[in-house]
Amino acid sequence: MARTAEQKKARDGWLLSLPALTLLILAASGPLIIIAIYAFLTAGEYSGVIWDLSFKAWFQVLFEKDIFDGTVSLADAHLTIFWRSVRLSLLTTLLTFTFGLPTAWFIATRPLKQRALWLFLITIPFWTNLLVRTFAIMEVLRVEGILNKILTGLHIIPEPLQILYTDTAVLIGMTYVYLPLMVLPLFAAIDRFDFRLIEAGYDLYAGRLTVLRRVILPIIRPGIVAGSILVFVPSLGAYVTPRVLGGGKKMMIGNFIELQFGAGRNWPLGSALALILLLIVGIALIFYVRASASENKDG
Amino acid sequence: MKKTLVLTAMASLMGSSAFAAGELNIFNWGNYTSPELIEKFEQTYDVKVTITDYDSNTTALTKIEAGGHGFDIVVPTHSYVPVFIEKGLLMETRPDQMENFNNMDPNWVNVDWDPGRHYTVPWQWGSTGIGVNTTVYGGNVNTSAIFLDPPAELQGKVNVVPEMADIMALAVYYVGGTDGCTDDMEILKKARDVLMNAKQHWLSMDYGTTDKLSSGEWVASVNWNGSNFRARLANPDVVYGYPIEGYPLWMDSVGVLADAKNVENAKLFQNFIMDPENAAMISAFARYSNGITGSDAYMPEDMKTAPEINPPAELAAAGKFAPACPKPVQDIHTAIWTELQK
Numbered sequence: 203m204a205r206t207a208e209q210k211k212a213r214d215g216w217l218l219s220l221p222a223l224t225l226l227i228l229a230a231s232g233p234l235i236i237i238a239i240y241a242f243l244t245a246g247e248y249s250g251v252i253w254d255l256s257f258k259a260w261f262q263v264l265f266e267k268d269i270f271d272g273t274v275s276l277a278d279a280h281l282t283i284f285w286r287s288v289r290l291s292l293l294t295t296l297l298t299f300t301f302g303l304p305t306a307w308f309i310a311t312r313p314l315k316q317r318a319l320w321l322f323l324i325t326i327p328f329w330t331n332l333l334v335r336t337f338a339i340m341e342v343l344r345v346e347g348i349l350n351k352i353l354t355g356l357h358i359i360p361e362p363l364q365i366l367y368t369d370t371a372v373l374i375g376m377t378y379v380y381l382p383l384m385v386l387p388l389f390a391a392i393d394r395f396d397f398r399l400i401e402a403g404y405d406l407y408a409g410r411l412t413v414l415r416r417v418i419l420p421i422i423r424p425g426i427v428a429g430s431i432l433v434f435v436p437s438l439g440a441y442v443t444p445r446v447l448g449g450g451k452k453m454m455i456g457n458f459i460e461l462q463f464g465a466g467r468n469w470p471l472g473s474a475l476a477l478i479l480l481l482i483v484g485i486a487l488i489f490y491v492r493a494s495a496s497e498n499k500d501g
Numbered sequence: 502m503k504k505t506l507v508l509t510a511m512a513s514l515m516g517s518s519a520f521a522a523g524e525l526n527i528f529n530w531g532n533y534t535s536p537e538l539i540e541k542f543e544q545t546y547d548v549k550v551t552i553t554d555y556d557s558n559t560t561a562l563t564k565i566e567a568g569g570h571g572f573d574i575v576v577p578t579h580s581y582v583p584v585f586i587e588k589g590l591l592m593e594t595r596p597d598q599m600e601n602f603n604n605m606d607p608n609w610v611n612v613d614w615d616p617g618r619h620y621t622v623p624w625q626w627g628s629t630g631i632g633v634n635t636t637v638y639g640g641n642v643n644t645s646a647i648f649l650d651p652p653a654e655l656q657g658k659v660n661v662v663p664e665m666a667d668i669m670a671l672a673v674y675y676v677g678g679t680d681g682c683t684d685d686m687e688i689l690k691k692a693r694d695v696l697m698n699a700k701q702h703w704l705s706m707d708y709g710t711t712d713k714l715s716s717g718e719w720v721a722s723v724n725w726n727g728s729n730f731r732a733r734l735a736n737p738d739v740v741y742g743y744p745i746e747g748y749p750l751w752m753d754s755v756g757v758l759a760d761a762k763n764v765e766n767a768k769l770f771q772n773f774i775m776d777p778e779n780a781a782m783i784s785a786f787a788r789y790s791n792g793i794t795g796s797d798a799y800m801p802e803d804m805k806t807a808p809e810i811n812p813p814a815e816l817a818a819a820g821k822f823a824p825a826c827p828k829p830v831q832d833i834h835t836a837i838w839t840e841l842q843k
Contacts, residue, residue, distance in 0.1 A: 248581075250566065269686075269833050269836050270686055270690050345718065346716075346717075366705075446707075451705055451706050453839075453842045461842075462835075463559075465557070465559065465665040465835070465838070466831075467828070
C-alpha cells in the first residue's frame with residue numbers, strides 16, 4: 203500500500219514537471235540542432251546558408267588556405283584566438299578564486315544575522331545590466347578615469363596608465379563581473395564546514411598552511427569546483443567585456459563567432475566555432491563530474 | 502475617437518493632398534531618426550509611428566528575410582539596396598512618380614544601386630574619413646596615413662572603427678587600388694601588409710567616436726563625417742580629414758518592404774521626406790547631408806559652412822561608392838580582418 207502511494211507520488215512528480223522538462227529540452231536542444239545543421243551547410247552570398255552539404259566550415263576552423271599563395275596550413279589566427287580565450291578564462295577563474303575565497307570565508311564566519319546582509323550585498327551587482335557594469339569599469343580604468351586620477355593625484359604614478367584596451371582591462375572586467383559566481387558556491391561550501399576540524403588540525407600539530415591545504419581545501423572542494431566551472435564557462439564565451447574593455451583589437455571566441463554571423467557573412471563557420479566552444483565547455487564539465495565523483499569516493 | 506475626429510477635421514482643413522490614418526513601422530539605424538520629423542509626420546497624417554533600431558545591414562537583412570517582422574520601412578545602405586531588391590524584399594513604390602520627387606537632387610536620381618529611383622528615397626549620405634585632434638597633430642590630415650602609417654605624434658593613439666567594409670576599402674585605396682571590392686591579389690596583399698603593420702600603432706578598434714573624440718580621450722580615429730561634425734561642435738580642435746588616396750561614400754536609402762502592412766503610409770513617408778523642409782530636419786538631427794535640393798534653406802546655419810559636409814573639390818573627387826563585395830572577395834576580407842584582430 204505504502205509502495206503504490208510512493209509510486210503514485212513519483213509518477214505525479216514526473217507529470218507535473220513535464221511542461222518544464224519539455225520546455226527545457228526544446229529550448230536547449232532546438233537551437234543546438236539548428237547550429238549543428240548549419241555547420242555542415244554552405245555559406246549564403248550575403249547572409250544565411252544555402253542548403254548544400256559542405257565540410258568547408260570544419261576545415262576552416264583549424265586550417266587555412268593562404269589567400270595569396272594557396273598553401274594550406276594550421277589556422278594560426280584561429281588558434282591564437284582560442285588560446286587567448288582559454289588563457290584569459292583560466293586566469294579569471296584563478297583571480298576570482300583568489301579574491302572569492304577570503305570573501306566567502308569572511309561571510310561564512312559572520313554571525314548568522316549579518317550573513318544575509320553580506321550575501322545580499324554580493325548579489326546587488328546582478329541587479330544592473332552587464333553592459334552598464336562593463337561601461338562603469340571602463341569609466342574607472344580609462345586614461346582620464348577615476349583610478350588614474352587618484353593614482354596621479356596621490357603622486358603614486360607620474361603619468362596616467364593606459365590600462366583600458368589591454369588584456370589587463372579584460373581580466374579586471376571579467377573578474378569583477380564573475381566574482382559573485384565564485385563567492386556564492388564557496389560560501390555554500392564553507393557554510394557547511396565544521397570549524398572544529400581546524401582546531402583538531404592544530405591539536406595534531408599542523409601549521410596554518412597545512413590546515414588550509416590538508417583540511418579546509420579538500421573539504422570545500424565541491425564549492426571550489428562548482429565556482430570554477432561557473433566562472434570559467436561564461437568567461438570562455440564572453441563577448442561584451444573583451445569588446446568594450448579590450449578595445450576590440452584582440453578577439454576572443456565570442457567576438458570571433460559574432461564576426462562570422464555579422465560582417466564575415468559565414469554562418470557555417472560561426473556555427474562550427476560555436477560547437478567547438480561547446481566542446482570545450484563539455485570537457486570542462488566532464489572534469490567537473492570526475493572531480494565531484496572522486497570527492498564522493500574520498501568522502 | 503474624438504481626438505481622431507478632430508485631427509481628421511484639422512488635416513482636411515489644412516488641405517493635405519493625401520491622407521491615411523493608421524500606423525507606420527520604421528526599421529532604421531539607431532540614433533538616426535529625427536524625433537521632430539516623426540512628430541510632424543504623425544500630426545500631418547494622423548499616423549502612429551513606431552521606430553525600431555538595428556546596427557548593421559546584415560542584421561536588418563537577416564531579420565527581414567526571416568519574416569514576421571511587421572516593419573513597413575527599412576533604410577539600408579546603398580551597397581545593400583541591390584541585395585534587398587534582388588531578394589524581392591523591397592516594393593517597387595516608384596518614388597520617381599511621387600509628388601515631391603522633383604526636389605531630389607538630380608545627382609542622386611540615376612544611381613547604380615537604384616537607377617531612376619524606382620524603389621528608394623535618399624535618407625542621408627556621407628563619407629568615412631578621419632578625425633584628428635589638432636592640438637596633438639598639426640600636419641596634413643587628408644590622408645589615410647593617419648591610421649595606416651601614423652606620424653610619430655599619433656603612434657599608439659589611433660582608434661580604428663571595427664567596420665570591416667570601410668577599413669578594407671580605405672586600405673585598398675591607400676595601396677593604390679581603385680575598386681573597393683577588387684579581386685587583384687597584389688593589391689589585397691599590399692592592403693593586408695599595410696594593415697598588419699599599422700596595427701601596432703593603434704590604441705583600439707571601437708565605436709563611440711563622437712564622444713571620445715570630443716572628450717579628447719582619442720586624439721585620432723577613423724570616423725564618419727556627421728559624427729565628426731558633432732564632435733567638433735563640442736570640441737573645436739577635432740578636424741575631419743578626407744583621405745586623398747580614396748575614401749568610401751555611402752547613402753542610406755528609404756525603401757518600403759514588399760510585405761509591408763501599411764503600404765500607403767509608407768509611401769506617404771517616402772514622399773514626405775522628399776520635402777526640403779522635412780529633409781532638413783533629418784540632417785539637422787544626425788548632421789549628415791540629405792539628397793534633397795532646397796533643404797539647405799531650412800538647415801541650421803552651421804551646416805552650410807561645415808567642412809565635414811562641404812569638402813573642397815579635389816578631395817570630394819576621392820570619395821567613392823562601392824557595392825557590397827561579392828562572396829569570394831568578402832571571404833578574403835574576412836580572412837584579413839581575422840588575422841588583423843587575432
